[in-house]
Amino acid sequence: MKKLMIIACAGLSLAACTATERGAGVGAATGAVVGGVATGNVRGAAVGAAVGGVAGALIGNVADQPGRCYYRDQYGARYVDRC
DSSP: OHHHHHHHHHHTTTTTOOOHHHHHHHEEEEEEEHHHHHSSHHHHHHHHHHHHHHHHHHHHHEEEEEEEEEEEEOOOOOOEEEE
């Protein structure tokens, strides 16, 4: 029950945020979990949170721009253009 309350509070705290902020929050949380599981230490979780937060903010920023999409070219570079 305690875990359910924590998840509910975390979800409600993101409800009033912009898409960029929500993307950064979700990306950071996901990155921390993946980094922690992959490396098995706190340093990996911190690096995962940082990378996930930046990536989530970039993707969330596109959600604030109607008619714009997030793409990658063949070299892996990210860019935003009309859909």
